[in-house]
Amino acid sequence: SDRQPKYKRILLKLSGEALMGDEDFGIDPKVLDRMALEIGQLVGIGVQVGIVIGGGNLFRGASLHAAGMDRVTGDHMGMLATVMNALAMRDSLERSNINTRVMSAIPMSGVVEHYDRRKAQRYLNGGDVVIFSAGTGNPFFTTDSAACLRGIEVEADLVLKATKVDGVFTDDPVKNPDAEKFSVLSYDEVLIRKLGVMDLTAICLVRDHHMPVRVFNMNKTGALLNIVVGGNDGTLIAG
Numbered sequence: 001s002d003r004q005p006k007y008k009r010i011l012l013k014l015s016g017e018a019l020m021g022d023e024d025f026g027i028d029p030k031v032l033d034r035m036a037l038e039i040g041q042l043v044g045i046g047v048q049v050g051i052v053i054g055g056g057n058l059f060r061g062a063s064l065h066a067a068g069m070d071r072v073t074g075d076h077m078g079m080l081a082t083v084m085n086a087l088a089m090r091d092s093l094e095r096s097n098i099n100t101r102v103m104s105a106i107p108m109s110g111v112v113e114h115y116d117r118r119k120a121q122r123y124l125n126g127g128d129v130v131i132f133s134a135g136t137g138n139p140f141f142t143t144d145s146a147a148c149l150r151g152i153e154v155e156a157d158l159v160l161k162a163t164k165v166d167g168v169f170t171d172d173p174v175k176n177p178d179a180e181k182f183s184v185l186s187y188d189e190v191l192i193r194k195l196g197v198m199d200l201t202a203i204c205l206v207r208d209h210h211m212p213v214r215v216f217n218m219n220k221t222g223a224l225l226n227i228v229v230g231g232n233d234g235t236l237i238a239g
């Protein structure tokens, strides 16, 4: 491709739900393969890609807790769910001949490597995709916070949050046809307008470290590549 990347290193946040496709639970391998194709296009133009995957397609601590389970136990299950998703994503990427490393914030010897920031940076420099799993390793956090944290730690140029809609809207665009999309938002606007794009922990983290975040529609083929070469898809949250 003759398209020049605008960003050298990105951190892509994929929700667990995105991996379900049209299923009600679990993983749709067709969706994974499509994502692997799109991620491969970034690698193909020399972009270094870190990925944080959620676990909402399998377990969420808050939902398990609402059903009566101890919250911390539920969060541990949620974090383990992200490791399963990461393994599935690696499998799909490697079948597309993209070298992929999975690291986990929770040590899981024999299954995946333990997260080590300097090692992760070496892998990224070498062109490998690195999937950061098990969130932050702590209960009461989300994988959005993990994505912002890892993005800042490995010095990504941009955090990309993949969603099912075209960006951040004044209201839920699925329920309200009059909802308008923001093209740019400041961190403070997200907080003041109480836009539920990411949790407060995640927003405060990126604000304090001036990490730009772009929210975009992963179901739109080519959007990811377009952003990485400088396109304006979705909503940019920056300071």
Ligand code: UDP
Pocket: 014, 015, 016, 017, 053, 054, 055, 056, 057, 059, 060, 061, 062, 074, 075, 076, 077, 078, 079, 081, 082, 134, 135, 136, 137, 138, 139, 140, 141, 142, 143, 144, 146
């Ligand atoms: N989780 C956690 N700490 C973290 C990240 C995730 O305890 O640092 C747990 C939490 O229970 C969460 C679940 O893992 O509900 C799955 O992550 P998340 O809900 O962020 O996944 P997504 O909504 O992106 O699919």
